Amino acid sequence: MTPTSGEGAEKMDAEDGVNCSDYEHDIENEDLWDGNEESGGYWSGIYDRNKAHTKPLLMKGTNTTSQIAIIGANLCPIESLDYEIFDNEILKNDWSSRKKVQIIHYVMLKWGFALLIGLGTGLVGFFNSFAVENIAGFKLFMTTSLMSKHRYLEAFLAYAGANMCLAAAAAALCAFIAPAAAGSGIPEVKAYLNGVDAQHILAPSTLFVKIFGSILGVSAGFVVGKEGPMVHTAAGVAAAFRAPVGGVLFALEEAATWWRSALLWRTFFTTAVVAIVLRVAIQFCATGGKCGLFGEGGLIMYDVSSANITYSASGIFAVLLMGAIAGILGSIYNYLVDKVVRTYSIINGKGAFSKISLVVTIALLTSCCYYFLPWIAYCIPCPSNSTVICPSVDESGEYKNFQCPPGYYNDLASLFLNTNDDAIRNLFSPRIIKEFHITSLFIYFATIYCLGIITYGIAIPSGLFIPVILAGAAYGRLFGRLFETITKLDRGLFALLGAASFLGGTMRMTVSICVILLELTNDLLLLPLVMLVLLVSKTVADSFNKGVYDQILKIKGLPYLEAHAEPYMRNLVTRDVVSGPLITFSGIEKVRNILHALHTTGHNGFPVIDEPPFSDAPELCGLVLRSHLLVLLKEKIFSRDRGFANPVIFQRISTLDFGKAGSGKEIKLEDLDIQEEEIDMYVDLHPITNASPYTVVETMSLAKAAILFRQHGLRHMCVVPKSQGRPPVVGILTRHDFMPEHVLGLYPDIKPHKWQ
Amino acid sequence: MTPTSGEGAEKMDAEDGVNCSDYEHDIENEDLWDGNEESGGYWSGIYDRNKAHTKPLLMKGTNTTSQIAIIGANLCPIESLDYEIFDNEILKNDWSSRKKVQIIHYVMLKWGFALLIGLGTGLVGFFNSFAVENIAGFKLFMTTSLMSKHRYLEAFLAYAGANMCLAAAAAALCAFIAPAAAGSGIPEVKAYLNGVDAQHILAPSTLFVKIFGSILGVSAGFVVGKEGPMVHTAAGVAAAFRAPVGGVLFALEEAATWWRSALLWRTFFTTAVVAIVLRVAIQFCATGGKCGLFGEGGLIMYDVSSANITYSASGIFAVLLMGAIAGILGSIYNYLVDKVVRTYSIINGKGAFSKISLVVTIALLTSCCYYFLPWIAYCIPCPSNSTVICPSVDESGEYKNFQCPPGYYNDLASLFLNTNDDAIRNLFSPRIIKEFHITSLFIYFATIYCLGIITYGIAIPSGLFIPVILAGAAYGRLFGRLFETITKLDRGLFALLGAASFLGGTMRMTVSICVILLELTNDLLLLPLVMLVLLVSKTVADSFNKGVYDQILKIKGLPYLEAHAEPYMRNLVTRDVVSGPLITFSGIEKVRNILHALHTTGHNGFPVIDEPPFSDAPELCGLVLRSHLLVLLKEKIFSRDRGFANPVIFQRISTLDFGKAGSGKEIKLEDLDIQEEEIDMYVDLHPITNASPYTVVETMSLAKAAILFRQHGLRHMCVVPKSQGRPPVVGILTRHDFMPEHVLGLYPDIKPHKWQ
Incomplete structure (x- = not known):
C-alpha cells in the first residue's frame, strides 16, 4: 500500500462512520474520495504551462460533499454500477474456454x-x-x-x-x-x-x-x-x-x-x-x-x-x-x-x-x-x-x-x-x-x-x-x-x-x-x-x-451524470478536481496492507502499480475493485513468497464469483476469517486486475472527461501524468468528482450562471 | 521535429506518391501511418509484465495496408472526419466571447x-x-x-x-x-x-x-x-x-x-x-x-x-x-x-x-x-x-x-x-x-x-x-x-x-x-x-x-469501424498495433521543421511536446492537425524568438478559419508562400493545439480502445506510456490501426474464425 501523498490513511472517513438516517443526510457515495483533504499541495509544485500565458481563471477552494439527499429511504450507501468490461485474466480465461453451446444458451x-x-x-x-x-x-x-x-x-x-x-x-x-x-x-x-x-x-x-x-x-x-x-x-x-x-x-x-x-x-x-x-x-x-x-x-x-x-x-x-x-x-x-x-x-x-x-x-x-x-x-x-x-x-x-x-x-x-x-x-x-x-x-x-x-x-x-x-x-x-x-x-x-x-x-x-x-x-x-x-x-x-x-x-440526492458537461468545466482540467491521497497497491501485495486499506477507506477501486524487480520502473498495471479483492481474500489465495499466483486460481475462482450479489448477500469485510499467520502472506493481484482501465491525462479538459465517463458508464477513471518522472497514476476520478456541486464547492469563485 | 524512432523521414510514403486510379487501387488513408516500418524493435526492449506468466499468444508479423478498394471513383484520398471537439485556445477564446444572440442564431x-x-x-x-x-x-x-x-x-x-x-x-x-x-x-x-x-x-x-x-x-x-x-x-x-x-x-x-x-x-x-x-x-x-x-x-x-x-x-x-x-x-x-x-x-x-x-x-x-x-x-x-x-x-x-x-x-x-x-x-x-x-x-x-x-x-x-x-x-x-x-x-x-x-x-x-x-x-x-x-x-x-x-x-474499401471490436482484439493491446516512427513537434517549433514534416509525411495529426526550458520535463501538450498548421503557416504568425505568441493571434485567426473547407477549397501545402528569411523563424503551436486529446495507455486492450475510438468519433488517439522515463507519447492510433485487415496483417498467426 502506497499512499502517494504525505497524509496518513487515518484521516480518511471510513464508510462505517457515515451517519445513515432516512432523510436529510449526506449521501456518502462509497466511491467518494475523501473530500476534506486539500490536494492543492500535491499539484502546487507543477508548473502549469497551459495557463502560463493566460490568466488563471479559477482559484481552488476546499472540497465539499456533492449531493444532499432530501428524501428517500435507505439511500445510504449508494453504490455506483460498473458498465465497463472488467478486463482481467480470469474473465479472459473464462471467455476463451467458453463453448458455442454456452454462447447459444446465453443468447437464448x-x-x-x-x-x-x-x-x-x-x-x-x-x-x-x-x-x-x-x-x-x-x-x-x-x-x-x-x-x-x-x-x-x-x-x-x-x-x-x-x-x-x-x-x-x-x-x-x-x-x-x-x-x-x-x-x-x-x-x-x-x-x-x-x-x-x-x-x-x-x-x-x-x-x-x-x-x-x-x-x-x-x-x-x-x-x-x-x-x-x-x-x-x-x-x-x-x-x-x-x-x-x-x-x-x-x-x-x-x-x-x-x-x-x-x-x-x-x-x-x-x-x-x-x-x-x-x-x-x-x-x-x-x-x-x-x-x-x-x-x-x-x-x-x-x-x-x-x-x-x-x-x-x-x-x-x-x-x-x-x-x-x-x-x-x-x-x-x-x-x-x-x-x-x-x-x-x-x-x-x-x-x-x-x-x-x-x-x-x-x-x-x-x-x-x-x-x-x-x-x-x-x-x-x-x-x-x-x-x-x-x-x-x-x-x-x-x-x-x-x-x-x-x-x-x-x-x-x-x-x-x-x-x-x-x-x-x-x-x-x-x-x-x-x-x-x-x-x-x-x-x-x-x-x-x-x-x-x-x-x-x-x-x-x-x-x-x-x-x-x-x-x-x-x-x-x-x-x-x-x-x-x-x-x-x-x-x-x-x-x-x-x-x-x-x-x-x-x-x-x-x-x-x-x-x-x-x-x-x-x-x-x-x-x-x-x-x-x-x-x-x-x-x-x-x-x-x-x-x-x-x-x-x-x-433524492441521486448523483446523476448529465449528458452534457457544465460549460464551466471546459476551463477546468481533470487534475483540478482530483482529491487525494491516492491509495495504490503493488502487483503482489501483502494481505495486511490490503486489509488495512479496505478497513480504513471507503474506496471501491485501487490502482495497481508494478514495481522493480517485477518491472524496470514503476508502471501502471491496472485497477482492482474492492468486491474482487474480497473474493480473493475469502478464497484465501495467498502465498508465502512474493511471486506470481499459481494457475490453479483459474479453477478456484470464476467470473461467476465476481457477479454482482443481490442486496445484502455481498461479502463483507467483517465476515473474512483471516488467520494471524496469513496476515503477512502475499496476494498476487494480477489475475483480478483490470488491465485496461480507462485513463485520461491530467490536462484533459474536465468537460471531455465527463462525457467520456458517462458515455462508457464508468465507475473509476485513472488520471495519468503528462510528463516524466512522476508516479504512473496521479489520481482517480469517480462519478462524484464530476458533480457540479463538488466542482463548485472546490471553486467557489466560478459563477455558473455566467456560463449559461 | 523529433522522430522518436531511429529511422529517417525519407523512408515514408509521401501522400503525393500514391497512385490514384479509378479502381483496384489501395486506399491510402491520409491518416495512415507508414505501414512498411517494422515497429517491433521499438517495443522489443520493454518487458511485458502482463504476458510474463501467460504464453505470448501472438507473433508480430510485418505491417500491411488495410483496405483494398474494388470499385469507386475518386476515392483517393479519403480523409477521416473528426467529430471530436478540438479543444484549443482559439476555440475557447471564441466560445467565451460568444454572446447570447449568437447562440440563439446558431440554434435557429x-x-x-x-x-x-x-x-x-x-x-x-x-x-x-x-x-x-x-x-x-x-x-x-x-x-x-x-x-x-x-x-x-x-x-x-x-x-x-x-x-x-x-x-x-x-x-x-x-x-x-x-x-x-x-x-x-x-x-x-x-x-x-x-x-x-x-x-x-x-x-x-x-x-x-x-x-x-x-x-x-x-x-x-x-x-x-x-x-x-x-x-x-x-x-x-x-x-x-x-x-x-x-x-x-x-x-x-x-x-x-x-x-x-x-x-x-x-x-x-x-x-x-x-x-x-x-x-x-x-x-x-x-x-x-x-x-x-x-x-x-x-x-x-x-x-x-x-x-x-x-x-x-x-x-x-x-x-x-x-x-x-x-x-x-x-x-x-x-x-x-x-x-x-x-x-x-x-x-x-x-x-x-x-x-x-x-x-x-x-x-x-x-x-x-x-x-x-x-x-x-x-x-x-x-x-x-x-x-x-x-x-x-x-x-x-x-x-x-x-x-x-x-x-x-x-x-x-x-x-x-x-x-x-x-x-x-x-x-x-x-x-x-x-x-x-x-x-x-x-x-x-x-x-x-x-x-x-x-x-x-x-x-x-x-x-x-x-x-x-x-x-x-x-x-x-x-x-x-x-x-x-x-x-x-x-x-x-x-x-x-x-x-x-x-x-x-x-x-x-x-x-x-x-x-x-x-x-x-x-x-x-x-x-x-x-x-x-x-x-x-x-x-x-x-x-x-x-x-x-x-x-x-x-x-468500396471504405474503412468502416464496426460497433463491436473483433473478438481477437481482446488479446491485443494498443501498442501491439502502433507503427512508427512517430513525428512530434515542440510547443514552439521552427517553420522549417513543420514544413519538412508536412512535405515528407501524409500524417494529419502530430503530438506536441513541451520541453525544457518551457517545462520541467518533456510533457504532452496536445495534438495539432495538419489543416490547422496550414492555417497558421498561411497567416504567417511567426516570431524571431522562441517565445509565446502574441495575443493578437486571437484577432487574426478565428474558429471559422478552422472550418472544414469544401471539396477542393482547402489550403494546400504548395500554395504556401514562405520566404527564405521566414523559414528559420518560430511558430507557437499552443493556440492551435488540442490540449485534451483522447489518450489510452499502451497496455489498454485493443478491443476497448476500438470501442472508445468509435464511440467518440475520433480521428487520432494518443498512446501514452505506462511507466516512467519514457517519452510522454509513444504512438498515435488512427482508424486504420483498428481495421481487421491491418491487425491480421501484423499478426498472420491469428485465426479470426477461431474467435467467432
Missing part, C-alpha cells in the same frame, strides 16, 4: 428474459386496469345509487370512507413493506441506468408494493397514474398507453444513459409482446370474458375521425399561445411539486404513522373536492341525439345525473366522479358528442392542477403521467372554449393538444410524447400541431427550471 | 436547416414519384395501345427503345457529371457518419445526378428503387415509405454511428415535415390538381382490413419455414451481388463508354424479359365482381389484356408491364380481389431475383429497397399459394411477410423494417408475424454472410 436466456418481461408487464398492466376498474367501479356504483335515492350524506360518507380506507391500505403497504416503492419510480430507474444503484429500488418487495399499492391508490381516487409499477421499463410505457414504438422511444429519449442498437431490437420485441398481450386480454374481455366492470380496458383512445382539422392562421396562433402558457404552468407545476415534496419529506420522516396520516388526509381532501365541487355546476339538459342513455345509469357513465333532475346531467360530476381514465376519455371526446361549461372546465382544471401537486410525494406509488394529462386535457379544452371565436379546431383536439403541451411543460420529453400520441390517435395530420405545441411549451418551460424527473433526482 | 440555424431538409426531401420525393409515374406511364400507354392494335413487334421496339434511351441518359448523367452518384448511396452515408469522408459523395453534382438519374433509371424499367437520392437521410426513408417514425429508427439502427438524444428530436422533426409535405402534395393531386398520370402517389399501402389474420400452428410453421428459406435466399442474393459488383467494376473502370454500354445492355435484357415472358402465361378470365374495368384500358391497370382475347387478362403482364410500385401493390392485394397463377408467380420471382442481382452495380443511381421488396413480395405470395392447404393466412399478407423476410435476409435490419411496415399497414396484429419472420430470416442469413450494405462498404 437474454431473449427469454425479454419475452418474460414483455409477458409479465402485459399481464400486470391488464391486471392493474382490471382491478382498478372493478374496485373503483364498485365504489362509484355505491355512491351513485345512494345519491339517486337522495341519501347525499350517506353517499359522501361511503365515498370518502372507501377512499380513505383504500388510501390507508396503500400507505400501509408502502410504509411497512417497501418504502422505496413510493413515488413515480422513473427518476430511480433513470438514475440506475445512469449507474447509480440506490438500494431496494429493484427489490421484489418493491415490485409487490408498486403493483398493489398503485391499484389501491388509483382506486382511492387520488390524482395519480396507474402506470406506477410499469413505467420502470419501456414495456411499462407500452402497457400504459398501448404504444409499442412510443415505449421504445421513451426508453431511448428519457430513461437510458447509453444505448446499443442490439438493445433497440430487444426492447422493441418486449414492447411488442406487451402490446399483443394487452390486445388479446382486451379482446377476451370484449368477447364475453368474465371481466366484471372492466370496460374498454381503461386505455385512452381519441377518435380523431369525427374531428375537423383545418389549419388557419388564427388557429395556429391560438395553439402557439396555448403552448406558451402551458410552458409557464408546467414550470410552476414543477416548482410547486419540488416545494411540496421537500415539505412532505419532513412529515414522512417522522415514521410510518405520519406517512399514513398524510395519505389519509390527502384522500379526505380529494374526496371532499370530488364530491362537493360538482354541486356548484349547472345542470345541463341531456342531448337528444345521444347514443348512450342519459343520464347514465352505470358506474362509469358519461352523463352523471348527480343532484340534477331527471333528463339533466352534471358535467362536472361526469369528470370528478369517474376514474381518471374515463375522465380523460370524456375530455378528449369531440365537440359534436359532448360539451362542457367553461366554469366546469375551469373548476376541474384548477382542482386537478392543485391536487396533482399536493398528491405527489405522499407515500404511495404514484405515476405522474396521468395527473399531467388530466390537467392538460382540461386546460386544453378550456382554452378551446375560450378561443372558440377565432379557431375552428375541435375542442377534443384542443384537449389532446393541451395534454401534449402539459407533458412537454413538465416532463420535457418530445419525440416519445409525439409518437405515443401518434399511436393513440393514428392520424398524421395531427402531428404538426402536436409538435408545434410541444416545442413551444418545452422551450418556454426550459427557460424557467428543469424537468420534473430531474428535479426529483436532485431532491 | 440548426432548426432552419432541419426544416429545409424536410421540405426539400418531401418535395424531391414527390417530384420523383410524379416524374416517374408520368414518364413510365406514357411509355406503358404507348406500348399497350400498340399491342391492342396487335402491332406486337412495333410495341416491343417502342418499349425496348424507350427503356434503352432512358437508361442511356441515366448512365450518361452518371458517367460524365457525377460518378459518385452510382449505386445506392446508403453505404457511403453510413461510412460518412462513421467518419469516412469519401470524396464527392455529398457534392451538389452528385445530388443532381441522384435525382434525375434515378427518375430516368426507374422510368427505364430497371429493377431498382426510386429512393436513390433520398435514402441518404432519415428524411429520405420517411419520404420513400411515408413513415416518419420508421425513418427515425432507420437512421438510428442502420445509418448512424453515434447518436445524441437532441438529434432524435431534430430528426423526428425533419421526417414529420417530409410526411406532411408528401401528404399535402398527394391531396393536391387527388383533389383535382394537374398531376398528369400521377395516380395514388406511387406509395405502397397494404389494405389490411380485408385480410383475415388467424393464428394457427400450421400457419406459424409455414411462416417460420418461409423466414428460414428467405434467409438463405437473402444471403445468396448478397453473395451474388458481391460477385456481380466486382465484375462490373472492371467493366466500369474502362471508361464512360463501357459504363453506358453496360447500362444499355442490361436495359435491353430487362426489356426482353418484361416483354416476352408474359407470353408464356395463361390468359385468365376477368373477375365478374371487379370494381375496376377488366381488362384495363389505362397505362397502370391491374388487369393487363396483353395478348389475351377480350374478357381475359394476363396476370404476368400485370406485374411486368407496370411500374415497380404498382407491381408491389398488385402483389400485396388481398386474395379476395386478385389471384395469380403459381407459374406466373414463380416466373416473376425468378426474373426479378436475377435481374435485381445483375442490375445493382451498373452506373445509375439505384435503390436496393424496391428490388428486394419486389422479389420478397413475389416470393411470399408464391409461398402462400404453395402452402395454401395448411394455412388460412391471406396471400396478400404472405406477400407482405415475404417482403419483410427478404428485407431481413439482405439488409439485416429489424426494428426499422417492423416500424415501417407497421406504419404502412396500421395493424398491430400483423406485428408478431412480421417480427417472427424477420428474426428467423435475419438469424439464418447472418450465419452465412454480412448484410448487403456492409458488403458494399467492404468492396
